[in-house]
Amino acid sequence: MRISRRQALRTIGGAAGLAALPGCTVVEGEPPDSTQGLSKKAAPGRRTTITFYSLFGGVDGQGWVDLATRFEAVQDEIGVEVVYAPTTGQGEQQKLLVSIAAGDPPDLAMVIPFQVPQWAELGIMTDLTDLARGAGLTERDFLPAVWQGMRWKDRVWQLQWDVDPNFPFYWNKQLFAECGLDPGRPPRTITEVDELSAEITQVGRQGASRVGTVPWQVAGFANAAFTWGFAFGGTFVDPETGQVTPDDEHVVAAVDWMAGYARSLGGADRLNVAPPTLQMNPFGYGAMGMAALGPRSVKQILEARPDFSYGSTLLPYQPPGADRPGAGTWIGGWGAFIPSEAKHPEAAWEFLRWFAATPEGTLAEFETVNYPPGYLKSPAMERMRSDGILRPSYDAMLAATNIKPSLPETNYFSQQLEIHVARAVYGEVSAREAMRVVKENTRREAERFKNQMGL
Amino acid sequence: MRSRKRRRDLMWGLVFTSPAIIGLLWFTAYPVLASLYYSFTSYTMVGPPKWIGWANYADLLTDQVWWSSLWNTVYIVVWSVPLGIVAALGLALLLNMGVGGRSVYRTVFYLPTIVPAVASAVLWMYIFDPQYGLLNDALAKVGVAGPGWLSDPGWAKPALIVMSAWGVGNLMVIMLAGLQEVPATLQEQASTDGAGVLSRFRHVTLPYVSPHMLFALVTGLIGGFQFFTPVFVMTGGTGNPAGSTLVSGLYLYQNAFQYFKVGYASAIAWMLFALVAAITVATFRLVGRRVYYGGR
Numbered sequence: 001m002r003i004s005r006r007q008a009l010r011t012i013g014g015a016a017g018l019a020a021l022p023g024c025t026v027v028e029g030e031p032p033d034s035t036q037g038l039s040k041k042a043a044p045g046r047r048t049t050i051t052f053y054s055l056f057g058g059v060d061g062q063g064w065v066d067l068a069t070r071f072e073a074v075q076d077e078i079g080v081e082v083v084y085a086p087t088t089g090q091g092e093q094q095k096l097l098v099s100i101a102a103g104d105p106p107d108l109a110m111v112i113p114f115q116v117p118q119w120a121e122l123g124i125m126t127d128l129t130d131l132a133r134g135a136g137l138t139e140r141d142f143l144p145a146v147w148q149g150m151r152w153k154d155r156v157w158q159l160q161w162d163v164d165p166n167f168p169f170y171w172n173k174q175l176f177a178e179c180g181l182d183p184g185r186p187p188r189t190i191t192e193v194d195e196l197s198a199e200i201t202q203v204g205r206q207g208a209s210r211v212g213t214v215p216w217q218v219a220g221f222a223n224a225a226f227t228w229g230f231a232f233g234g235t236f237v238d239p240e241t242g243q244v245t246p247d248d249e250h251v252v253a254a255v256d257w258m259a260g261y262a263r264s265l266g267g268a269d270r271l272n273v274a275p276p277t278l279q280m281n282p283f284g285y286g287a288m289g290m291a292a293l294g295p296r297s298v299k300q301i302l303e304a305r306p307d308f309s310y311g312s313t314l315l316p317y318q319p320p321g322a323d324r325p326g327a328g329t330w331i332g333g334w335g336a337f338i339p340s341e342a343k344h345p346e347a348a349w350e351f352l353r354w355f356a357a358t359p360e361g362t363l364a365e366f367e368t369v370n371y372p373p374g375y376l377k378s379p380a381m382e383r384m385r386s387d388g389i390l391r392p393s394y395d396a397m398l399a400a401t402n403i404k405p406s407l408p409e410t411n412y413f414s415q416q417l418e419i420h421v422a423r424a425v426y427g428e429v430s431a432r433e434a435m436r437v438v439k440e441n442t443r444r445e446a447e448r449f450k451n452q453m454g455l
Numbered sequence: 456m457r458s459r460k461r462r463r464d465l466m467w468g469l470v471f472t473s474p475a476i477i478g479l480l481w482f483t484a485y486p487v488l489a490s491l492y493y494s495f496t497s498y499t500m501v502g503p504p505k506w507i508g509w510a511n512y513a514d515l516l517t518d519q520v521w522w523s524s525l526w527n528t529v530y531i532v533v534w535s536v537p538l539g540i541v542a543a544l545g546l547a548l549l550l551n552m553g554v555g556g557r558s559v560y561r562t563v564f565y566l567p568t569i570v571p572a573v574a575s576a577v578l579w580m581y582i583f584d585p586q587y588g589l590l591n592d593a594l595a596k597v598g599v600a601g602p603g604w605l606s607d608p609g610w611a612k613p614a615l616i617v618m619s620a621w622g623v624g625n626l627m628v629i630m631l632a633g634l635q636e637v638p639a640t641l642q643e644q645a646s647t648d649g650a651g652v653l654s655r656f657r658h659v660t661l662p663y664v665s666p667h668m669l670f671a672l673v674t675g676l677i678g679g680f681q682f683f684t685p686v687f688v689m690t691g692g693t694g695n696p697a698g699s700t701l702v703s704g705l706y707l708y709q710n711a712f713q714y715f716k717v718g719y720a721s722a723i724a725w726m727l728f729a730l731v732a733a734i735t736v737a738t739f740r741l742v743g744r745r746v747y748y749g750g751r
Contacts, residue, residue, distance in 0.1 A: 089692025092712040101500040122501050122715060206600060220693070269603030269610075269696075272586045411713045419520075419698035426608050426697050441519065445714075448514070452497045452505075452716075 040065045042079030043072040048347040050078060050107035053085040053096050056369075063369035070364045071351055078347045085109075090415075096339075100124055105339035107348035111158050113149030113335050114404040114414075120152045121408050121453055126338040128156045131349050137357055145331035146374035149403045158335035159356035162371035165400050166227055166330050167218065167292035168392035169316060173309040175200065175210075175289050186290075186311055188325050190231065190257060190318035193290065197261070200289040207270030213290040214271065215258045216425050217282070222417035227292060228254035230402045231328025233321020236413075237405045244405060244413055244442045246435040250321035256431035257318075259424045268425050280304050295393045302389070312392035314399055326399030333374070372397065408453075409446040416441050494721035504718065511722035521723065523698060524706040530612050531702065532679035535619040540671045543626035544664065548656075550627070551634040561631075568624030576688035579618045580605065590617075605689060608699040615700060618685060626671050633664035636749075662747035669746050673735055680731045683708070703727055 003011075038061035042049040054064040061084060068080035083106065085095035091112060099105045111119060119125050137156075139147045146160045173183035179200050187193045197212020218224040225246075229236065234250030237243070245251070262268040275285035283291035284301030292315060301308055314326030322328065336356060338348045354361035362373040366380035372393060373380050384394040404410060416438045424434040469476070494511055496504035515521050546564050550557055567575065582589045583604035591601030602610040637660055645655045683704035686694065692708070694701025703723065711720035 088712075089687060089708070090713060092692070094712060097500060097712065118715070122499050124501055221695075267603075269585065269607035271606075274584075274586050276587050415693070415709060415713065418693050418695065419701070422608070422695060422697035428608065428697060437519075452499070 037062045037065055038082075038084035040068060040080075040082045042081040043069075044079070046072075046079035047077045048079070048344050049081060050344050050347045050351060051081045051083060052348075052351070053093070053099075053106045053109040054082050055085055055087050055093060055096075055110050057084075057086060060369055060371075066368040067355060067365055068351075070368065071354055071361070074354075074360070075350075078350055080351060100339055100341070103341055105341050107342040107344045108336055108338055108352055111335050111337045113158065113160055113331075113333065114406055114410045116149070116157050116335070116337075117152045117406050118408040118411065118449075119337075120155075120157050121449075123340055125157045126340050126342065126345055128158070128338065128349070131353075132156045132159075135353055135357070137353075141357065141376055143331065143374050143376065143397060143400070145400050145403050146333075149331065149406060150335065152406060158337040159352055160333055160335040160374045161356035161362070161365060162333040162335075162369075163331055163374040163397055164294065164333035164372075165393050165396035166223065166332050167294060167315060168312050168329075168396040169290065169314060170283065170293050170298065170310050170312050170392070171290045172283070172286065172288065173311055175286060179289070183309075183311070186313045187316045188313075190228075190316050193316050194261075196289060197264075201265065203264075203266050203270075207267070207272050208265040209272050210287045211265060211271065211273055211289070213261075213288060213292075214273070214282070215261050216268065216421070218292050219294075220418055221421040221425065222414040224258065225251070225255060225417045225421045226330055226402075226404055227315070227328055228258060229328075230330055231315055231322055232257070232318045233323075233327065237407065242407065243446065244407065244409070244439060246413075246417065246438040246442070247432070252431050252435050253318075253321070255421055255424050255435060258421070259427065259431055262425045263427065267427070284308060295390050298392075299389055314396060326396060328402070329396045329400040330402035330404060331374075331397070331400045332404070333371070407446070408449050409442055412445045413438070413442045490721040490724055493718050494725050496718045498718040498721075499715040500717050501715075507718070511719050512726070514719065515722060515726060520698075520701070520706060521703070524694075524701045524703045527612060527694075527698075527700060528680060528682060528702045528704070531615055531619070531682055532676060534613075534616045536672060536675035536679055538616060538620050539623050539626060539675055540668055542620045543623040543630050543671065544668070546623065546627045547630035547634055548660075550631055561628075564627055565624035567621045572684040573688050575618075575621065576685040579614075579621070579685070580689055583614050583618075605700075606696055608697040611696055611699045615682075615685060626675075629667050629670065630664060633667035634660065637663040663749070665746045666748060669738075669742055672742065673738055676734055676738065677731055680704075680727055 038054065038057060052064075052068065054061055056064060065082050068082045071080055072078070085093065085106075087093055093110070096105070096109050111125075116125070142150070142160070143163060146163060150156050150158055150160055169186065171183075171186045176183040176196075181196060181199055187196055193213060200210060200212045201208060202210040215228060216224045218227050226236070229248075229251040232250040232254040234248045234252075234254060235245060236248070236251065238245050265271065273285065273287040274282045281291070281293065281297040281301055282288050283293060283297070284305055298310075315328045317323070317325055317327040336352050338345050338352065342348055355365045356362065356373070357375050359375075359377050359379055362375045362378035363380050363383075365371065366373060366378070366383065372384055372390070381394070384390040384397075387394075405413060407413070420429070420434040420438045423429050424431045429437075493504055495506060495508060497507050497510075498504035550561055550564070554560075570578075581587075585591055585601065585603045585606060588601075588604070590604070594601040604610050604614040641659050642655060645659050650658065681704055682702050686700045686702055686705050687708070690700055692705065694705050704727075707720045707723040707727075710716040710723065
């Protein structure tokens with residue numbers, strides 16, 4: 001019997017349909033919040049339910065769900081709904097911004113401390129000064145740089161729950177020994193970094209196959225400018241006028257040093273020191289002698305190479321602008337704030353204060369989300385001090401006195417530094433010219449923002 | 456009687472198309488008009504917009520970052536659009552040659568088009584890696600030391616242009632359709648008259664695919680000025696290295712979501728629209744008259 005093509009297709013289609021039918025069923029109940037465990041509903045039966053936007057994915061995001069659950073366990077009045085609201089690009093919180101624009105923000109959300117002046121001036125944030133005062137929170141409760149980042153115009157706008165000291169300085173002991181250097185003696189100054197680099201660096205026809213360090217690979221060119229600019233003793237803001245000063249002579253010297261270092265490697269784009277996976281930090285691959293790193297990068301390196309032999313110290317400095325190791329360290333991290341149109345500000349404050357400024361809450365945050373707190377009375381501080389991987393961050397954290405410039409135009413300033421510091425490092429312009437352009441553009445932008453906001 | 460029926464048909468027609476009409480009005484027409492209004496205001500997404508007239512447009516004229524982003528965009532468009540057309544036409548010509556397994560080749564060449572933009576951007580980051588990337592590895596095999604591509608300000612834009620040729624599958628299908636419209640009798644006649652391969656291509660094939668090439672040119676220009684996703688993914692929204700890939704679309708995004716200058720971002724959007732509209736009209740005027748529509 002011959003079967004036509006149409007009959008064959010019809011038979012196959014029919015059979016597939018019949019096979020699929022038993023799979024059809026009425027789904028009851030609500031779909032799960034998230035298959036990744038990054039969101040959660042509030043515990044039932046609470047007097048007040050607050051909404052919290054969590055912007056972290058992976059284990060960090062799951063940590064926030066755990067942290068909110070712990071908060072619900074230590075009291076029975078407030079339920080916390082965690083909504084996963086990831087960032088894009090350079091940390092833009094689109095979901096949060098849209099919810100604020102629509103007049104329906106969450107009760108609690110995240111903020112990068114240097115964004116506080118801009119967001120406070122825009123009227124997005126609730127002034128927490130009275131709440132903080134009522135809770136007895138003072139300058140003495142926080143690291144100095146953290147207290148500085150929580151405030152704008154003498155008011156408190158956010159509580160910083162995560163402290164990211166940028167950066168402890170690491171060196172590869174094995175590579176030091178291979179290069180005939182003393183593996184027990186790290187550099188203290190930038191001049192010493194240069195001297196050690198001269199012994200380590202190997203540049204061939206294809207570019208650098210071994211380097212002392214890569215100064216501009218510090219979480220972007222803008223962050224590199226802040227890190228080494230502070231390490232040279234530079235300042236980025238004139239305290240009198242509140243205007244940016246990227247053309248400060250020490251900042252220019254720092255950018256000039258990075259540009260010179262790139263030239264010594266045959267160009268910033270001629271580096272062949274990355275690991276083949278392109279995921280692990282290049283320092284862990286073994287072809288880089290020294291690096292300014294965060295603890296997470298170190299943890300990742302040790303997961304891949306448990307036998308990696310390294311040492312850590314405070315960030316080298318450069319006299320005469322700076323006078324001690326660690327002088328360049330600055331504090332980054334995350335804070336949390338209550339949007340000005342939040343429906344339950346008091347309940348949101350209770351949760352915020354618990355995880356950012358109480359001993360038990362900060363410890364719970366450290367155990368779940370696992371970020372270092374900025375609250376000095378936190379038991380997590382002692383845990384960091386006694387942890388091999390976190391100890392360098394702990395030391396750097398205590399040494400840090402700087403923060404990124406806290407100005408309404410800091411986002412724009414950072415973006416300008418990202419472009420023009422890179423231009424200097426790639427040899428397109430001189431460091432001085434690059435910083436002049438950054439200053440000119442940023443000051444123009446600041447003027448525009450002030451006019452726009454009627455400040 | 457007839458007019459009553461027509462009115463009833465019209466009413467039901469509108470009823471059945473109303474979801475689409477409402478959707479277009481609400482999700483397209485309203486945002487478009489709102490952005491035009493915002494472009495004349497100072498608006499931060501918070502609080503009411505403040506009318507400032509042409510100030511945003513005047514600011515654009517003196518904004519060095521805007522001009523630099525426009526230059527980057529034009530550079531990419533000027534190279535990637537012709538490259539895309541040539542690559543698509545080349546592939547279509549190969550597929551039109553009557554070789555065996557054509558459908559397999561067609562699928563292979565079309566496949567990149569259906570890869571999500573983000574996934575292909577990540578893939579190309581690996582291809583362009585100066586140390587371990589496929590591209591520099593291939594260049595090294597022929598004795599060429601490859602550049603730093605995305606980590607070199609001088610090569611980052613060419614890298615994006617190379618990458619853009621990866622997604623020519625759609626154009627290739629359109630070109631192929633055009634090639635299949637070329638009458639075989641004309642080719643035969645030209646051949647009988649002694650026309651060689653190049654001559655037949657120049658005088659027979661090319662005129663028949665010229666409408667498709669015009670279509671590719673116009674849509675390519677419009678799409679090129681909206682270039683965004685690959686740069687956003689590959690540079691994390693910075694336009695690195697050294698601002699060499701900061702295209703206008705990315706600068707618009709930065710203004711809206713990083714600097715809260717929604718009014719200014721809207722002005723950028725409308726400037727881009729005006730530019731694209733002007734270029735499209737000019738293209739039709741300059742190129743359109745050279746297009747052959749089969750004698751019609």
